[in-house]
Amino acid sequence: MKPDNHEWSIEAKSSLVDLKLTEVWAYRDLLILLVRRDFVSFYKQTILGPLWFFIQPLFTTIIFTFIFGNLAGISTDGLPKPLFYMAGITAWNYFADCLTKTSTVFRDNAGIFGKVYFPRLIMPLSIVVSNLVRFGVQMLLFVLLIAYYYFTGANFNMSWAICLFPVVVILMALLGLGTGMIISAMTTKYRDLAFLVSFGVQLLMYATTVIYPLSEAMNKYPKYAWIIKYNPMTPIIETFRFGFLGEGSFSWASLGYATGITLLFLILGIIIFNKVERNFVDTV
Amino acid sequence: MSNVAIRAEDISKAYQLGQIGTGTISRDLERWYARIRGKEDPFLRIGEANDRSSKGSSDIVWSLKDINFEIEQGDAVGIIGRNGAGKSTLLKILSKVTAPTTGKITGKGRIASLLEVGTGFHPELSGRENIFLNGAILGMRKKEIQRKLEEIVDFAGIERYLDTPVKRYSSGMYVRLAFAVAAHLESEILIVDEVLAVGDAEFQKKCLGKMGEVSKGEGRTVLFVSHNMGSIAKLCSNALLLENGQVKLYANTSKTIIEYNRIASLSSGTEYTGIGIIKKIKITSEHNDINYGSSIIISTFFQMDIPISNITLGLVIKDSFGTSLIGVNNRHYQSQPIHETPLKQGVINVKIKNINLIDGNYNIDIFLGNSIIDLEIIENAVSFTVSNSYINKTNHPLDPSINKLFLDNIAWEYEKI
Numbered sequence: 001m002k003p004d005n006h007e008w009s010i011e012a013k014s015s016l017v018d019l020k021l022t023e024v025w026a027y028r029d030l031l032i033l034l035v036r037r038d039f040v041s042f043y044k045q046t047i048l049g050p051l052w053f054f055i056q057p058l059f060t061t062i063i064f065t066f067i068f069g070n071l072a073g074i075s076t077d078g079l080p081k082p083l084f085y086m087a088g089i090t091a092w093n094y095f096a097d098c099l100t101k102t103s104t105v106f107r108d109n110a111g112i113f114g115k116v117y118f119p120r121l122i123m124p125l126s127i128v129v130s131n132l133v134r135f136g137v138q139m140l141l142f143v144l145l146i147a148y149y150y151f152t153g154a155n156f157n158m159s160w161a162i163c164l165f166p167v168v169v170i171l172m173a174l175l176g177l178g179t180g181m182i183i184s185a186m187t188t189k190y191r192d193l194a195f196l197v198s199f200g201v202q203l204l205m206y207a208t209t210v211i212y213p214l215s216e217a218m219n220k221y222p223k224y225a226w227i228i229k230y231n232p233m234t235p236i237i238e239t240f241r242f243g244f245l246g247e248g249s250f251s252w253a254s255l256g257y258a259t260g261i262t263l264l265f266l267i268l269g270i271i272i273f274n275k276v277e278r279n280f281v282d283t284v
Numbered sequence: 285m286s287n288v289a290i291r292a293e294d295i296s297k298a299y300q301l302g303q304i305g306t307g308t309i310s311r312d313l314e315r316w317y318a319r320i321r322g323k324e325d326p327f328l329r330i331g332e333a334n335d336r337s338s339k340g341s342s343d344i345v346w347s348l349k350d351i352n353f354e355i356e357q358g359d360a361v362g363i364i365g366r367n368g369a370g371k372s373t374l375l376k377i378l379s380k381v382t383a384p385t386t387g388k389i390t391g392k393g394r395i396a397s398l399l400e401v402g403t404g405f406h407p408e409l410s411g412r413e414n415i416f417l418n419g420a421i422l423g424m425r426k427k428e429i430q431r432k433l434e435e436i437v438d439f440a441g442i443e444r445y446l447d448t449p450v451k452r453y454s455s456g457m458y459v460r461l462a463f464a465v466a467a468h469l470e471s472e473i474l475i476v477d478e479v480l481a482v483g484d485a486e487f488q489k490k491c492l493g494k495m496g497e498v499s500k501g502e503g504r505t506v507l508f509v510s511h512n513m514g515s516i517a518k519l520c521s522n523a524l525l526l527e528n529g530q531v532k533l534y535a536n537t538s539k540t541i542i543e544y545n546r547i548a549s550l551s552s553g554t555e556y557t558g559i560g561i562i563k564k565i566k567i568t569s570e571h572n573d574i575n576y577g578s579s580i581i582i583s584t585f586f587q588m589d590i591p592i593s594n595i596t597l598g599l600v601i602k603d604s605f606g607t608s609l610i611g612v613n614n615r616h617y618q619s620q621p622i623h624e625t626p627l628k629q630g631v632i633n634v635k636i637k638n639i640n641l642i643d644g645n646y647n648i649d650i651f652l653g654n655s656i657i658d659l660e661i662i663e664n665a666v667s668f669t670v671s672n673s674y675i676n677k678t679n680h681p682l683d684p685s686i687n688k689l690f691l692d693n694i695a696w697e698y699e700k701i
Contacts, residue, residue, distance in 0.1 A: 030420035117380035
């Protein structure tokens, strides 16, 4: 055993923006193992196994096509309805899962956090990464659907904005992570906010352009559409859709705005998370 | 710092008592307001020492107050104290689970803390997968675990079940596996809470052996919290005695254990404020201290809403290593009951005349019941010290490690065949 004699200190106060990234790096194996745990334990003791990852977006798409597309007759910018909805659902699900899971990270892991120390940031990071794996699997389904419509000659074209796909994914991950960390840190002492999250995320979906295009909202409710427009998830989903399907209100300004908000939430999230992490065990 | 492994300076930790709810937010605001004006936290100022039995006037309690100590590299230190003395809080701070309210700890080397066995085990994953996950949570790298996998499996003795989900394990196997992972951590400082209280006797022995190996053989620093003075004495060279969140004594183990037992027996009886039936237990003798041959009275104060019929009281007297010496129960010693009619409250005094214990520290477990079952059992309810009683008529001192009792009526005679 090689002696490790680095000096350390534990103090009552610590820096708020110190991310301890070297420490997080030292625990990278844990991150991978946690992601693996989430992935494997999800389908253990099931017959369909990983197929379950497909079932949720598939059925949601069918239901949305039926209710919003046919029954309510909301426009889909001329795109095939299932394609339009699945684009929205796949992207939205990734953000929503990151947000809801990170927002309970302290409470869900109080048992582990209360007994052993490792950089707390590992937990929310593992959530974002394991949801990324899930998102990847669901993207596969989306790509299959695109291929199907492409060969049956539906009217849509991928655009150059598809190159922004990695940016869009990172933005969703960071926005979910940042918002989730803020909520998670704020719910260690007062749980009120936790109730808001579960139905708040659902409501937020309706304020994002998941089931309707932004252009439609602007046409019908020009007075209130700013709520939808200033929702940082809207430009992200619009860019996503514009990239893959060639329809959507894309502008650099709105994407820049979404990036700004994401960074703001992320920094705020990190500061609050760092502050709470040290003592939350006493109040959670 | 030359060869100091851990140095704690003025460590304090305040806790808030009671519920957290609507009422607390106003105080949080008040605190925050005080802070932005640069004033001292108004709620910490009125905090008081942590004495669990006396009712305090403030909601803030100091679980630890101005703790200072130094631990040398390679030293094995036992942390002892009564329930609520602050032992676990100290361990939590040392293992970085929670931050101190004030003060600073500095140290050298990697810390591994074992406050619980099997933290982060996932029931659905197999034994092998859990070894890796748990090891990583404790701070091991993957290749480090890989290298030690065989050793860990061997130590736990679960080879056959390695690829079975741990939810199918017996609780004993689960604990074995968990301890095995922790025991193979490579760290300079090892912090262990009373996790050894689980598992069968054989495994406990194995764990203690492993810990002894770690501290003595490999020269690592070990901090060990336990109520079992036997294991403390066996493992640790020095011990830190905490009382009401303060360091009462930090000296060699035997000296500290004696002091611990002295405080425990000095107290005017132990009070129990919970929902239990037993409210207080007190031990008295005709003199101030208890010697060989003293008569002692163990008083148990009880109270219950429903009358207890045919009340029964048993005691087990144990030595400081936790070995039971004798168990007495009124049903074995007297044919008539303690009281004929059902009782709701009162005191039961057990009088023992001429106690024939030699010098040392003893603990008593109390069993209170009716004619059918034990209603309440309190382990280590009271402790007492038998002192300066060198009873023997000769000048040959007794070996305390093999003697607890001294017989009055014993004789050696020679008989010719």
